[in-house]
Amino acid sequence: MSVEITAASVPAAPRPVARRGAGAAILGSARLLRIELRHNAMLWLLPVAIALFWYNGYREIMALPPMWNLRAMTLQNRLLLDLAIPVTGAAAWMGSREGRRNITDLVAVTARPRWSRQLAIWAATTAWAEVACLACVAVVYVMTARQATWGGPLWWPAVVSAAGVPALTAIGFTAGAWFPGRFVTPLVTVVMFFGLGFSTQAASGDHSYWQISPLTAGAFDIGAAPGVASFYPYLPDLSIAQVMFAAGLTVAVLGALGIPVARMRWLAAVIIAVGLAAAGTAVALAGTGRLDPHGMIVIPALHDAASDQPVRYTPVCSRTPIPVCVHPAYASVLPAVIASSWPELTEFAGLPGAPARISQVAVTYRQEPGNGITVSGGGPSVTVFVLPDEVPGRLGTTGAEFAAQMDEGLGLQLASDVILGGDGGAGVSAPSQAQLAVIAGSVRFPPSVESRDLAPLYGRLLPEPGSLASLAARRFAALSPAARHAWLAQHLAALRADQVSLTQLP
Amino acid sequence: MTAVAVRLVRLHAVSRRLPAALALLAACAAGLRGALYGHWDSYGALQLPLIFEACCAAVIAVTAGSPFGEPERATGRWLPFLRLGAAVTLTGLAAGALAAAGSGLPLAGGFPEVLRNVAGLTGLGLLCAAVLGGPLAWTGPLAYLVLGLYGLYTDWHPPALSTPWIWPARPPHDVGGALCAAAVFAAGLAAVTLRGARERPGG
Numbered sequence A: 001m002s003v004e005i006t007a008a009s010v011p012a013a014p015r016p017v018a019r020r021g022a023g024a025a026i027l028g029s030a031r032l033l034r035i036e037l038r039h040n041a042m043l044w045l046l047p048v049a050i051a052l053f054w055y056n057g058y059r060e061i062m063a064l065p066p067m068w069n070l071r072a073m074t075l076q077n078r079l080l081l082d083l084a085i086p087v088t089g090a091a092a093w094m095g096s097r098e099g100r101r102n103i104t105d106l107v108a109v110t111a112r113p114r115w116s117r118q119l120a121i122w123a124a125t126t127a128w129a130e131v132a133c134l135a136c137v138a139v140v141y142v143m144t145a146r147q148a149t150w151g152g153p154l155w156w157p158a159v160v161s162a163a164g165v166p167a168l169t170a171i172g173f174t175a176g177a178w179f180p181g182r183f184v185t186p187l188v189t190v191v192m193f194f195g196l197g198f199s200t201q202a203a204s205g206d207h208s209y210w211q212i213s214p215l216t217a218g219a220f221d222i223g224a225a226p227g228v229a230s231f232y233p234y235l236p237d238l239s240i241a242q243v244m245f246a247a248g249l250t251v252a253v254l255g256a257l258g259i260p261v262a263r264m265r266w267l268a269a270v271i272i273a274v275g276l277a278a279a280g281t282a283v284a285l286a287g288t289g290r291l292d293p294h295g296m297i298v299i300p301a302l303h304d305a306a307s308d309q310p311v312r313y314t315p316v317c318s319r320t321p322i323p324v325c326v327h328p329a330y331a332s333v334l335p336a337v338i339a340s341s342w343p344e345l346t347e348f349a350g351l352p353g354a355p356a357r358i359s360q361v362a363v364t365y366r367q368e369p370g371n372g373i374t375v376s377g378g379g380p381s382v383t384v385f386v387l388p389d390e391v392p393g394r395l396g397t398t399g400a401e402f403a404a405q406m407d408e409g410l411g412l413q414l415a416s417d418v419i420l421g422g423d424g425g426a427g428v429s430a431p432s433q434a435q436l437a438v439i440a441g442s443v444r445f446p447p448s449v450e451s452r453d454l455a456p457l458y459g460r461l462l463p464e465p466g467s468l469a470s471l472a473a474r475r476f477a478a479l480s481p482a483a484r485h486a487w488l489a490q491h492l493a494a495l496r497a498d499q500v501s502l503t504q505l506p
Numbered sequence B: 001m002t003a004v005a006v007r008l009v010r011l012h013a014v015s016r017r018l019p020a021a022l023a024l025l026a027a028c029a030a031g032l033r034g035a036l037y038g039h040w041d042s043y044g045a046l047q048l049p050l051i052f053e054a055c056c057a058a059v060i061a062v063t064a065g066s067p068f069g070e071p072e073r074a075t076g077r078w079l080p081f082l083r084l085g086a087a088v089t090l091t092g093l094a095a096g097a098l099a100a101a102g103s104g105l106p107l108a109g110g111f112p113e114v115l116r117n118v119a120g121l122t123g124l125g126l127l128c129a130a131v132l133g134g135p136l137a138w139t140g141p142l143a144y145l146v147l148g149l150y151g152l153y154t155d156w157h158p159p160a161l162s163t164p165w166i167w168p169a170r171p172p173h174d175v176g177g178a179l180c181a182a183a184v185f186a187a188g189l190a191a192v193t194l195r196g197a198r199e200r201p202g203g
Helices: A022-038 A041-063 A068-095 A104-108 A114-147 A155-178 A184-202 A237-256 A262-286 A334-348 A399-420 A433-442 A451-457 A468-477 A481-496 B003-015 B018-036 B042-062 B070-075 B079-101 B110-132 B139-154 B175-194
Strands: A324-326 A358-360 A363-367 A373-377
Touching: A022 A114, A041 A068, A041 A114, A041 B139, A068 A114, A068 A155, A068 A184, A068 B139, A104 A114, A114 A155, A155 A184, A155 A237, A184 B042, A184 B139, A237 A262, A324 A334, A334 A399, A334 A433, A334 A481, A399 A433, A399 A451, A399 A481, A433 A468, A433 A481, B003 B018, B003 B079, B018 B042, B018 B079, B042 B079, B042 B110, B042 B139, B079 B110, B079 B175, B110 B139, B110 B175
Parallel strands: A324 A358
Antiparallel strands: A363 A373
């Protein structure tokens, strides 16, 4: 017996219901992301990005003294700019892929909506760009951790850089997706680089809205300075606003990708509005900033008053006749301080009026009109002193230049305090020629110090060049520090009382 | 020049998007002119022209890509001359447009520096076109832009980069920098003239 089966006789099987759970959707997105990660232009531009950072940023950062504040703030200033071209270019390239290959209509019929597919490509590009960004941060921070004498990583500068990367990729990707021509990728890349690199040119003062630029790690005319965030904690106020701006911009630009999708236009509009609101709020907050005395930007709405407390530390002191104590973050600079001040520290140790110890104190910053900033510090007595922001290695400062600054500051202050008595002879209207000669003979200015640098001090703390006192100063300087110390131990009281003439100087 | 030759040149120019490239070069020159009216600090004044020069070089390099590939190579015996002519013409026009844009305004380095930088950067872009393909030819000039800007930065903050291969950091009349830029331009021209831009599936 044969059974004939026809299509009509077979009972209709129930059609499988196309139902996808959230898990399946996530799995599908993960697969799509994995595919895009494997076929992403940013992967091939990683070596370019890292090479650019090594050449431009890393070498200069590593040439700085190993202080967390200096290196982290310089990193924020450099990293995003070095990544801007490869990251924006790769994102624009990926964004223009469908249009460039003329497959827009082909992929439009796939199961996933265009917006979803584009977000997967953007996410993959951003992921590789973040790999480059975080790798650069990691190398700098690991090297600094091995060299720094005090403190720990400052994370906010790294967070700002990492938050800026998605904004770069979002703008590049969206431009590429909307205008997939052959010229769009280089053009949007140059525009982004120009906007990022030159955005701070218009900034003026601590109330500038342009501080929102993710390259800005503090006040414009201070930048990454040793005196910032060493005696007081690093203030995250500006960083929070910058992260908020970058995140808002990213959301708004990615939302703009959804505009062409008719069914999702309202959702895209809401996303754009939210992103722009966040970015706008961040810009407005940056405009309320003010420079605090410790060199950082305070934004009242974001400020935590607990951050105003000074950092606790144990100073590092030298084993010199007069100990010099500095903040432990400056420990790497201490040998240079001692080398430049050794003759004065030896000569004046133990003399009446000489300090038993000299301690570094924080500098004070004050905003002037425009971008001018006044840096002051120290006090009337030589027991406290400030180290200049131009430490060796910063902005090409050499050891000789640093020594010159130290001699003009610490050395001269120490000598004048001891010779003129008290607080640098503030009460003395006109020091005698012998006093000026001894001061000039005691302080050794490096050859790099020119007479025009010292001109304001002539007659007040130093003798006029070519005068008899100047000749006597040369004689006095020819003595060893120990011989000068011995002479001063015998004659200091008479010298202060103006009872020593030039001819009586050794 | 015969009508056929004129038509050949016109078709080659259109296929390489030369009209759009010319418009973009003019836009770059206008952008530089507008930027020079602004108030810039020393960094900005010196670094600004290099950005526009790099943009022009990237635009020129991107035009090297061919949309036709093998059929064009097989049938176009005048193709090397057309490639050479297009690259040289665009480079000359770019340098002239940028220099004209800076006339009467404080353009750092003047025409010699513009010519050197545009030629060198374009050469780099043409080399990239030969190696990576036309659509990716922008990577060379734009990556070099970052190096050049850093070279200018080190003029203030020593140690300065003294190698002539970073020619934007050298003075306008520096022979070493000019020779390096000229060598790169010649190499780029030779590569694009003889081989053309590399063709990649899917652009």
